[in-house]
Structure formats: structure tokens, C-alpha cells
Amino acid sequence: MTTPIYEVLIIGAGHAGCEAALAAARMGARTALVTMERQAVARMSCNPSIGGIAKSHIVCELDALGGEMGRNTDYTGIQFRTLNTRKGPAVQAFRVQCDKDAYSRRMLAVIEATKNLDIIEALAAGLWIENGTLRGVITADGSKIAARAVILASGTFLRGVIHIGKKQFPGGRKGEAAADQLSASLIRLGFSLGRLKTGTPPRLHKDSIDWNKTEIQPGEEPPPFFSESAREGRRLFHVEQSRVMDPTSTPKNTMFHVEHCPSTLAPWPPGSDQMPCFLTHTTAETHQIIRDNLGLSAMYGGSISGTGVRYCPSIEDKIVKFSERDSHHVFLEPEGRSSQEIYPNGTSNSLPEDVQVAMIRSIPGLERAVFTNLAYAIEYDFSDPTQLTHTLESKNIENFYCAGQINGTTGYEEAAGQGFVAGVNAVLKLRGLDPFVLGRGDAYIGVLIDDLVTKGTSEPYRMFTSRAEHRLILRQDNAVFRMLPFARRIGVLAESSLARTERMHCQIEAELKRLASTSVGGQSLAALLRRTEIHYSDLPSRLDFDTQVVDQIEVMTKYEGYITREQLQIEKARLLETQSIPSWIDYDQISTLRFECREKMKRIRPESLGQATRISGVTPADISILAVIIKRGPIARQS
Numbered sequence: 001m002t003t004p005i006y007e008v009l010i011i012g013a014g015h016a017g018c019e020a021a022l023a024a025a026r027m028g029a030r031t032a033l034v035t036m037e038r039q040a041v042a043r044m045s046c047n048p049s050i051g052g053i054a055k056s057h058i059v060c061e062l063d064a065l066g067g068e069m070g071r072n073t074d075y076t077g078i079q080f081r082t083l084n085t086r087k088g089p090a091v092q093a094f095r096v097q098c099d100k101d102a103y104s105r106r107m108l109a110v111i112e113a114t115k116n117l118d119i120i121e122a123l124a125a126g127l128w129i130e131n132g133t134l135r136g137v138i139t140a141d142g143s144k145i146a147a148r149a150v151i152l153a154s155g156t157f158l159r160g161v162i163h164i165g166k167k168q169f170p171g172g173r174k175g176e177a178a179a180d181q182l183s184a185s186l187i188r189l190g191f192s193l194g195r196l197k198t199g200t201p202p203r204l205h206k207d208s209i210d211w212n213k214t215e216i217q218p219g220e221e222p223p224p225f226f227s228e229s230a231r232e233g234r235r236l237f238h239v240e241q242s243r244v245m246d247p248t249s250t251p252k253n254t255m256f257h258v259e260h261c262p263s264t265l266a267p268w269p270p271g272s273d274q275m276p277c278f279l280t281h282t283t284a285e286t287h288q289i290i291r292d293n294l295g296l297s298a299m300y301g302g303s304i305s306g307t308g309v310r311y312c313p314s315i316e317d318k319i320v321k322f323s324e325r326d327s328h329h330v331f332l333e334p335e336g337r338s339s340q341e342i343y344p345n346g347t348s349n350s351l352p353e354d355v356q357v358a359m360i361r362s363i364p365g366l367e368r369a370v371f372t373n374l375a376y377a378i379e380y381d382f383s384d385p386t387q388l389t390h391t392l393e394s395k396n397i398e399n400f401y402c403a404g405q406i407n408g409t410t411g412y413e414e415a416a417g418q419g420f421v422a423g424v425n426a427v428l429k430l431r432g433l434d435p436f437v438l439g440r441g442d443a444y445i446g447v448l449i450d451d452l453v454t455k456g457t458s459e460p461y462r463m464f465t466s467r468a469e470h471r472l473i474l475r476q477d478n479a480v481f482r483m484l485p486f487a488r489r490i491g492v493l494a495e496s497s498l499a500r501t502e503r504m505h506c507q508i509e510a511e512l513k514r515l516a517s518t519s520v521g522g523q524s525l526a527a528l529l530r531r532t533e534i535h536y537s538d539l540p541s542r543l544d545f546d547t548q549v550v551d552q553i554e555v556m557t558k559y560e561g562y563i564t565r566e567q568l569q570i571e572k573a574r575l576l577e578t579q580s581i582p583s584w585i586d587y588d589q590i591s592t593l594r595f596e597c598r599e600k601m602k603r604i605r606p607e608s609l610g611q612a613t614r615i616s617g618v619t620p621a622d623i624s625i626l627a628v629i630i631k632r633g634p635i636a637r638q639s
Contacts, residue, residue, distance in 0.1 A: 006032040008426045009137055009147035011124040011182070013041040015412040016153035016404030016419030018107055019067050023423030025117035026066065026492045029430070032145065033111065034120045034137065036177065041119075042072070042107035044412070045156075045173050046200045047343055048100035048335055053083060054463040055413040056093040056226070057444040060476040062420055063227045064483035064501075066492030068110060069416045070226030075233075075266055076102040078275045078337060080223035089555050090471045094224045097277060099336035102267050109264040120145065123177070126185030127400065134399050140181060149399040149426040153419055154406050156198065158183045158381035163298030164374055165352030174376060183381045190396060192384040195306035196460050197299070198410055199314050199348040199377040202356055203341040205370040206334070213365035214278035214332060223271030228480070228497055230270040278332040278365075282315070282346075285362040287326070289355065290319045298350035298377050306379040307459040309410050314348045314377070315359070330363055341372050350377035382408045385452035386604050391425035391435045392418060392449065395605060401426055407452050410460035417445040424490050436490055439577060441470050441570030443482060454604060454614045472559060473566050477551055481505055507545060508552045515539075515557065529557045576610035579627065584634040590625070597622040 008024040010017045013035035021033040035041060050073040051059060063070030079097040111117060123140040127150060136147040157172030157179040170178040187193060225231050262268060294300045297316050299308065308314065313321065318328055331345040344366070349356060353374055360369050385407040387395055392407075394400040403422040404415035424436045438446030447468045452461065465471045474482070480501050487493045487501075515526040520540055528534055536542060536550050545553070556563060587598045596617050606612040609630075613623055 006030050006118075006136075006145070006147040007430055008032075008149045008151065008423065009034060009145060010151045010153055010419075010423070011137060012153035012155055012157070012404070013111075013119070014153060014155040014404060014415060015042060015069065016155075016415035016422075017151070018042050018111065019062070019069065019416045019419035020151045020153060020401075020403055020423035020426075021111065021117055022068050022114060023066070023420050023492055024427050025114050027424065027427045027490070029116060029427045031117045032120050032147065033117065034122055034124050034139075034145070036121065036123050038108070038119055038121055040104070040176065041111060042104045043173070044098065044100050044103055046198075047333065047345060048098045048103060049095060049333070050077075050098060050412060051093060051095040051226070052413075053091065053093050054444060054465045054467070055411060056083075056095065057465075057474060057476045057479065058413045058417045058448070058463060059094075059226050060479035061443045061445050061483055062416055064480040064493070065420065065487050065490070066494075067416065067420045068107065069413070071229050072103060072107050072110070073098055074225045074227045074230030074270050076106055077223070077271065078273075078334065079219040079277060080225070080271055080274065081220045082224050088472075089475050089477055089559075091465045093476060094226060096226070097275070097333055099267070100339065101336050105264050106267070123179065123181075125179075125181035127189065127397070129189070129397070134397055138185075148430055149401065151401040151403055151419070151422045151426060152182075152406055153402075153404045153415070153422075154179060154182065155415075156378050156380040156405055158186075158193075158406065160378055160380045163303055163350045163377040163379065165296050165298060165350065165355070166301065166303065167352075168298070168303060171378070172380070173378070174373070178380075186381075186383065191387060191394075193381045194384065194408075194458070195379055196382050196405075196408065197304050197306035197308045197377055197379045198312075198460060199299075199308070199350055200375060201344050201347040201349070202360060202371050202375040203335070203373040204332075204344060204360070204366065205340055205372050206342045207340070208368050208370035209332065209342060210365045210367065211278060214280045217277040217279055217331070219274030219276065221274075223274065225270065228500070233266070234270050275334050275337065277334070280330045280332060280363055280365045281327045282330060283362055283364070284326055286359055287319050289359045289362060290316055290349075290351070293351060293355045294320070296352050296355060304350070304377060304379050308377075309460040309462065312348075312410065312460075312462065314350065315346065316349055316351070332365070347375065348377075349375045351375070380405070382406055384408075384456055386454070386456040388453050389607060390437045390449055390453055390611075391429070392422040392453075393425065393429070399426070399429065405460075408457040408459075408461050409448070409452070410462050414448055414461065414463055417448060421445065421449060424492070428490070436486065438486065439574065440468070441473065441573060442486070443479075444468060444474055447474075450611070450614070454606065454611050455616065470566050470570055472562055473570065475555070477548075477555065480548075481508075481552070504546060504549050504552075507549050508556070511543065511545070511549070511553050512556060515553070526557050526560075529554065530560070532558075573610060576613060577608050579609040579630070581606055581608060581612065581626070582630065582634070585626075585630070590629060592625050593622055594619075 007029040009032045010021045025031040059070045077096040083093045125140045126138045128136040137145045160172040160178040162171045333343045335341045392401045401422040403418035518525045587601045
């Protein structure tokens, strides 16, 4: 039997792998998604939530480009909230608690229904290289799967080791095997690997919790959505509901109930019947139990060598690093509509079972908590991301890409963003088209990838708004407009969605001009709208627009001066980004460059002068020297 040759093959069906596979297949490439277990597609190993500070920006950008995460979240969400509502629009963010099982089921259904996309159940053991050329992937049973491009999205599976106190055993996730052979293959091919650590809290049975001792945290109404699809779906649902209640309505008007009955793709109307989360807190007793048993923790007992997540610390880390605190929040979050499990957010640990039980039961409301699963830490291999270009292609092996936690990131959203970029670029490269690269002034996805490939990371990388120097421009509310030219070029997003966004963009531009040129009482409508207390709905001369359009008109008018200044800074930075560093540059021959600069430039191999400026230790003087040498050309003596 002849194995088919795929254009793009993805190893791993987590959040990075799913986005990579869907992007490639939707661009028309014959694609294969290799996973050890079909039913584990898009499994939410830790908290079944999507979004949060800066992470939601990535999800909105993904949706605007044609990614699936935002839509999958909205259709399987059980609680929706907006964070940072008291702050400005640049740092506001959505967070959605999802139904864990429904999220995975829906993503699998989307993948199975996608043309050009096959799922192959197998354990990838290594890359298939012949005569220095990537030919595909070798599986654990020795089979070969031919592919022109390969994307590695292995998550925490590379030599994964699970730790519970002093106990440790191999696993990519609890109950799933690790991928040891794949790590060995990468090392043989010359990749530099390191070790990182992450973890997850225990899971508790919901009926064992005393909810009266906790504080309810309801969802938000109306629910904020990541995707245009969910916003439209909810609007239709409410329109049809009102028609059904109208005695004059006819059967053809019960469209949602007939054509949109509950299914895997739409298990319930988006945002309906939200489930609350609950808040409790650790106590002095909790902290003492942890202090007394730190030596038994895998993290503090010496069993783990990998670096943990700085900004999502384990409970042991919190007690040690914030010793002055006598209490920490614990959010009790449901894992699904029919799930019996509760996720105690804030209690991730690697303590032994008996200590975990004592610690959890010292928290108000959890005195009789029954464990359905223990907390654990997991240690795994990652590959130094400075070995990649901005397309996430390896600098050493052509047509080989890495995306997600293999690049040192943590979080579903960061993984998904990378997966989409890798999938799109693999197809563009095979077709001989220009690469898809988002700059730091274009998107949070661009900031994420530039940070990784330029600076690398020694700890799990997590996105924050503070990492983006142009965050007033990179808001989640304008993601659909920022991504429009990119979405149009790569062709993943549906034409109808592109047309809708272009129509709204034209409305915004036209209305901004009208407001600036129309005066009332001696001042323009734009000047009136700039007042803090005035909203678009308060204007004496206003038009009837979609909420998204109105929001953009208000933000762009009120923050006009700041936005203009940031746009000028972005354009200035882009001049350096367009000055590519040619392949003929030999840093060892440039004696006028400092030794430190030469060493770092050889290791990172920046693609442009702009990227070179962001390498730690490279000075403006170094950049000036390099610019002069590039201008002279390859014939001139580089010294």
C-alpha cells in the first residue's frame, strides 16, 4: 500500500496542532494531523478556560484571520466575563470558562468535517530526513509518512515526566504516554533542547463542596464573544425566539430551533444558561501545611530541574515568594455542564497526596472536599525558539516548523497563535509565495513570535499587555480591522466575513470624517465626542450603526492624539524591519563589531536590522556599523 504524500503534516493535536492543521487544509493543502489518540484532539489539560489579560487579544486576532479557537470557545462556553473593565480599552480582555468535553468534541467535529484534512493515530518517533532533505515523519512502529512540510506541535509530551511528591512517572499528560523518541531525534539533528515545568491543580467533586462558604462569581450579560459567528448566532437566536413568542409568527420563522438544533458544533445557543464560578481563599493553616511539607514537594524537594511558570505559580511558589501574604484567592470553576469536577484555580502543586488533601481541606468550603484527580507537576523538553525564523520555520532544516509549547510558551492561546502562523507559512512556502509575518506593530501574535525567535526564553513564556509597546493600537476590539489586510491575503477567512469587515471599516472611516467636518454650536461633533462624559449615542447628529462600528468611532475619536503618535512610532520602526540582513554577511569578518555582538548575531541570525536592535546586548553603534556594511554590498571588504 502506497502512503500518500501530504503537503503539510502536523505532529500533535493540541491547540497549536489544531490551528495549524485547519489553516493549512483551509488553504487547500493536503494535510495530515498525527496524534496518539483521536479523542484527545484539543484536550484542555489544565483549566478549561480561554482568554485573560492579553491572551484574549491573540484569540480575537486568530478569529479575524480565520482561526477556530474563538469560535470553538464561544460555542462551548459556560461563563463569559470581561476583565479590567475599570481600565482603558487597550488592556480590557475577555475570559471564557468552557465545557471541557464539549470543547474537545466540537474541535474534533470541525477537523473531521474539514476538506483536505486527515487524522492519523500514531506516535511520531522522529523526522524522516534523506540526503539532508525533510521527507516526512517516522512513527514508533517504523512506518514512514511522507510530507513536504512538517510542523511539530508536541505540547508537554517530549520526554514528559509527571511528578506527585516524590513519585514520578513518564507521561505527556496524566494517563497519556510521553514522546521520548522524538526528543532523541531532534537532538541527533542538532537542536538545542531544554527543560521546563508546568502543573495543574487537583480536581474536586462538586457535591463535596460547601458552596455557602464561598462567594458567587456570575457571568456577564450580555456575554462578550470572541467570534463574529457567535455574535451573529446569538442575534438570530433572540430574533427567532421573539418571533416564536409572537402568535402571528409562522413555522418558517422558527429557524433556530429547526435548523440550529443542539449538535456537536452548536451544543447550546452561544452564551446561554451561564454557570457561575465561586471564590474562596487560602488560610494561615493552608500556608503552614505547605511550609511544613515543602521538602516533600517535587518542585522544592529537588526532583524537578525544569524552570516553572513565573506568572502562573504553584501554590508552593506563592507561599515561598509571597511569604508576607496570609491569604490567596482560590476560584472554584466548573469543568462542564454535565461534569462532576470542579477546578480549584490557584492551587496548582506537586505535593504528595496526603499533603494535598490536608491543604485543600483547610480552605473554607472545601473542608470535606473529595478528590477526583490529584494535582501534579509535569516536566518536559522544549526547543530553543531562537533556532526559528519569524515564520516559525527551522533555520537548520528547511520546511520544518515548530509551534506551541515546544517553543517554550505556556497557555492555549499562545500555542494556537503559533500554530496558525506555522500552518499558513508552511503552505505559502510550498507554493512559492511571500511569507506571512506579523510585526510587533501589527498584532500580539507578532509580539509573541518576535520575542521568542529574537530573545528566546529560559522559562515558560506567557503573553501580557506590558510586552507590547504599541498596545493602544493592538486592542482586542479592533483586531478584526487590524487583521483585515492579512486575512484577505492568506485566504483562510470566509469571503462573507471579509466583506462584512470591509463594510464596517468603510463606515468607520466615513463617519470619522463626517464628525470632524460637522459643527454644532461652534465646535465639531468630533470635539464634542472627545469629552469624557459624551458618548456617540449622545450626539445630536448620529447614524444607526452596528455596536462594533460605534465602539471604534468612540475609541478612535477619544484617543486620536495617542493613536496618531503610536502609528508614527510603528511606521518609524517598520523602516528598520524592511532592511533585511543578507545571507552573505559573515559576522566573524566584521572586526569593528564587538565580540559580544558577533557571538549573539551568529546565534540568533536576525532577519532584519529591526530584529537585530531587539537582541539583548546589541547596541545602536553595532546597528550603525552593520547598516553601513550592508549598504556597501558583498564586494566591499567587511572590516
